[in-house]
Amino acid sequence: MKKQKVTDIFLYRWRYAFGYTLLVLLYIGAVTVSALRAPGGLSQAEIDMVNTTNHLKFSSEGLATANLPFHLLQLAFFKLFGVSLLTIKAPAVLLSIISSIAIFFLLKRWFKPSTTILSLLIMISTGQFLFIGQSATVGVLYIFYTALTLLFATLILQKAPKASLWRIGLAITTAFSLFTPYLWYINLGLLIIAFLHPHPRYFLISRKHRGSWILPLTILLTIILGIGFLCYKSHALFHSLIGINNLSFDMFANLKTLYYTYLRIFPSVVGNQITPIMDFNAMILIGLGLVRSFQKIASARSFMIWSWLVLAIALLIFQPSLTPIIIVPLFILLAVGLESLMAMWYGLFPRNPYARGTGLVLISLLIIVMVAGGSFRYIDSYRYFPEAVSHFNKDLSLLQKNTAPTDSFSLLVSKEESPIYEALQKHSYHKISIIRTAPEKVGQTLYVSHATKNTIPKTYSGHLSSIIVSEHNQGGDRFYVYTSDKK
Structure with missing residues (x-):
């Protein structure tokens, strides 16, 4: 052999x-x-x-x-x-x-x-x-x-x-x-x-x-x-x-x-x-x-x-x-x-x-x-x-995890982070509205980013529906969700 x-x-x-x-x-x-x-x-x-x-x-x-x-x-x-x-x-x-x-x-x-x-x-x-x-x-x-x-x-x-x-x-x-x-x-x-x-x-x-x-x-x-x-x-x-x-x-x-x-x-x-x-x-x-x-x-x-x-x-x-x-x-x-x-x-x-x-x-x-x-x-x-x-923004994934492309809501974000949400609105979430300044009153559902949370007026008191958080122990409150009806 x-x-x-x-x-x-x-x-x-x-x-x-x-x-x-x-x-x-x-x-x-x-x-x-x-x-x-x-x-x-x-x-x-x-x-x-x-x-x-x-x-x-x-x-x-x-x-x-x-x-x-x-x-x-x-x-x-x-x-x-x-x-x-x-x-x-x-x-x-x-x-x-x-x-x-x-x-x-x-x-x-x-x-x-x-x-x-x-x-x-x-x-x-x-x-x-x-x-x-x-x-x-x-x-x-x-x-x-x-x-x-x-x-x-x-x-x-x-x-x-x-x-x-x-x-x-x-x-x-x-x-x-x-x-x-x-x-x-x-x-x-x-x-x-x-x-x-x-x-x-x-x-x-x-x-x-x-x-x-x-x-x-x-x-x-x-x-x-x-x-x-x-x-x-x-x-x-x-x-x-x-x-x-x-x-x-x-x-x-x-x-x-x-x-x-x-x-x-x-x-x-x-x-x-x-x-x-x-x-x-x-x-x-x-x-x-x-x-x-x-x-x-x-x-x-x-x-x-x-x-x-x-x-x-x-x-x-x-x-x-x-x-x-x-x-x-x-x-x-x-x-x-x-x-x-x-x-x-x-x-x-x-x-x-x-x-x-x-x-x-x-x-x-x-x-x-x-x-x-x-x-x-x-x-x-x-x-x-x-x-x-701290140099990396993970908010886009968090938002998409907690919402759907068919949802209709307003999104309050800062100037620096707005490009990613403008792209999201243009190509995926067509019903959302991107704003830079908080309205006097909560109309439709409003998502407030971490960077703009300190700009919301006092009239929003009592309208907070939920908070979307990340895995970080510091700055983990990424989005505040407000609705027009009190919960």
Whole structure:
């Protein structure tokens, strides 16, 4: 009887395919659960994004909006599925899933399968990546465009099949990224740097490849002309995309923010997110990857990483809140560091199977600690860390839990929180009335939000029907329900 080899076993032959599929499903589940449960609410930045979506109009002036693709996608979710916590965050969740798949294919082309899987495991359990992946803000766009740009550029440089398709994909990605503030600066910097390196320069201007860029350049210039026309119609859009007015030149404050964001060990809240954005082990691997990539900076891969890194750091010094713009390069450096760590260990014991096995166990334990630690840290922090919890508004879910779309009532809310309820009224609860000032007398059923409870007149005394509360022990009285008849 023929002895069966390990390589003949079905599960062994398809181990990487199963591993990749499991990672994708794991991230989809993780980012969806994080959107609904941790933090499970909306920050003021997300509410402001909803406000822009609410006022989106299909005219030249109405479309002159920064981050237009995101707002169009969010509006599509509202029209198809109504307004809820999930549909508000759905565009970010969808774009983050696409980004994670793009990062997977990018790492798969740059690293061995084992390094790719381990790096992705760390990535999908990192609090910063999960936070951006569920946050309906501009942050997810920086990761999305970065991942696609690096992937398409890599496919072109590595002469992957269907190169014309990847050129068109790169042109479309680059063009639509110009709707996002500051990415014009990154794209322009990368283009200049590409001409400095002989390998990408060959694929850009050599006689052999010039013809293949005609269609992508036509698409790119067409979209750029469209953006230019919108900027002509709205100077506010031009100033927003350039972003010069939003830069901060307070170097001390900026460097302090960067220190809290990346290096400070003790947790704190910076811009609605808990810092540091990565744990100490991940930063060590990133540091190792930084050193190793610098040693091989002449290669196209290292040159690309360092170029993006330098451009991003220069921008972060003046706008430290743009953390997402550097996330993808950091994860690539983490993969480089992990690959270097494994190579160094195996290089010490090239013929000793016991030492190699011990190294595999130790590295696996390190990954398990990082994955488990990152997951629990994210969940616990955004659910129980008081400084972070207070930044997220969970009232929309509470209101929908206690009412129905067919109900008719008035809703007294503050100016800051009104965009989410205006969207709810427009797309789901058509019979409700949004008011900013309390009427003298209670007419139809009136819901008063926590932010406006102190503005109600004394004539409401005796009309309180119920109080809708949250799970928090402080500020848990989220809505006061008043009716015209005494109870």
